[in-house]
Amino acid sequence: MKIMTIVGARPQFIKAAAVSHALARHPGGTEEVLVHTGQHPDDEMSRVFFEELRLPPPKHHLGVSGGSHADMTGRMLVALEPVMIHERPDRVVIYGDTNSTLAGALAAAKLNLPIAHVEAGLRSFNRLMPEETNRLVADRLSRLLFCPTGAAVANLAREGITSGVHHVGDVMYDSVLHYGAAAEASSRILDALGLAPGGYYLATVHRAENTDDRARLAGILEALAGAAMPVVLPLHPRTRRALGADLEKVQARVRVIGPAGYLDMLMLERCARLILTDSGGVQKEAYGFGVPCVTLRGETEWVELVEAGWNRLAGADPAAIRAAMAAAEAMDRSTPRPPFYGDGRAAERIVGLLLTPR
Numbered sequence: 208m209k210i211m212t213i214v215g216a217r218p219q220f221i222k223a224a225a226v227s228h229a230l231a232r233h234p235g236g237t238e239e240v241l242v243h244t245g246q247h248p249d250d251e252m253s254r255v256f257f258e259e260l261r262l263p264p265p266k267h268h269l270g271v272s273g274g275s276h277a278d279m280t281g282r283m284l285v286a287l288e289p290v291m292i293h294e295r296p297d298r299v300v301i302y303g304d305t306n307s308t309l310a311g312a313l314a315a316a317k318l319n320l321p322i323a324h325v326e327a328g329l330r331s332f333n334r335l336m337p338e339e340t341n342r343l344v345a346d347r348l349s350r351l352l353f354c355p356t357g358a359a360v361a362n363l364a365r366e367g368i369t370s371g372v373h374h375v376g377d378v379m380y381d382s383v384l385h386y387g388a389a390a391e392a393s394s395r396i397l398d399a400l401g402l403a404p405g406g407y408y409l410a411t412v413h414r415a416e417n418t419d420d421r422a423r424l425a426g427i428l429e430a431l432a433g434a435a436m437p438v439v440l441p442l443h444p445r446t447r448r449a450l451g452a453d454l455e456k457v458q459a460r461v462r463v464i465g466p467a468g469y470l471d472m473l474m475l476e477r478c479a480r481l482i483l484t485d486s487g488g489v490q491k492e493a494y495g496f497g498v499p500c501v502t503l504r505g506e507t508e509w510v511e512l513v514e515a516g517w518n519r520l521a522g523a524d525p526a527a528i529r530a531a532m533a534a535a536e537a538m539d540r541s542t543p544r545p546p547f548y549g550d551g552r553a554a555e556r557i558v559g560l561l562l563t564p565r
Contacts (some may be wrong), residue, residue, distance in 0.1 A: 215307030328359025335339030376549020
């Protein structure tokens with residue numbers, strides 16, 4: 208069986224690595240064709256992840272990045288179609304909610320190729336987010352829907368989608384379990400930055416709703432600058448572009464570093480006193496390490512973390528962020544962490560379902 212995997216952005220490399228390694232362990236008769244759209248072209252956002260996660264080099268690199276959502280997605284569609292026609296895969300696997308996800312779903316659907324969506328069923332219920340549109344379309348077009356949580360299964364059921372839906376667990380949690388020990392053994396990021404475990408906050412800001420709105424970005428940075436501990440901010444290229452000439456002012460108040468590799472990022476997360484983020488993946492990784500999280504958005508797809516008290520929604524208002532930080536600091540860190548995201552075997556379940564004849 209030939210499986211085509213479509214990736215393009217940093218979180219997708221992490222998710223795809225877990226499934227790719229599970230596929231590689233499967234005895235004979237299976238071929239994976241990895242396609243990199245190019246959505247994240249920077250070495251810091253792409254190459255380093257392939258190296259650390261031991262992902263095979265992509266068979267096809269489309270080199271599509273930049274431009275508006277419509278422009279990028281359109282160029283990906285044009286580039287993907289001949290690749291799919293040439294390869295004729297038995298399954299097309301898409302991940303998450305990026306423009307690469309949407310383009311892969313649309314291109315495969317037009318060619319009547321079966322689509323499998325890893326991380327199906329997530330909903331923010333905020334239609335202003337481009338990621339929400341991408342999720343909705345991908346789920347409607349997919350034949351196999353691999354849900355990370357029970358809430359995701361319930362979301363699909365409310366939309367009338369029940370066929371091909373499987374609650375498998377979260378592949379990013381698989382990766383946290385697998386690579387967390389490797390990060391502790393090999394990462395030297397704390398020494399390089401002169402950080403002590405528990406002696407800093409970690410922040411990430413990359414979503415367009417925050418980077419492209421100057422007032423929201425300013426509010427977040429104001430709150431970070433007034434934090435009770437030093438704040439380490441690995442800066443996403445989009446955020447760096449949004450800051451422009453203001454970057455020097457930010458650096459005077461916040462510890463800005465370049466994008467961190469996966470193992471270094473896991474180590475920074477594991478040892479942080481508190482994490483502030485607008486990333487869905489980082490919210491889950493924080494939970495995996497037992498680190499309280501403040502989400503810099505008004506909603507989250509990972510509602511179970513808020514309900515369990517390990518995540519607090521703060522948006523971009525400085526006062527709300529400060530209040531959320533104080534509440535997170537005060538929480539009892541021995542609070543139980545239910546196994547929302549499975550047992551670390553989500554990738555194995557996905558591969559088993561992918562390779563089942565239909």
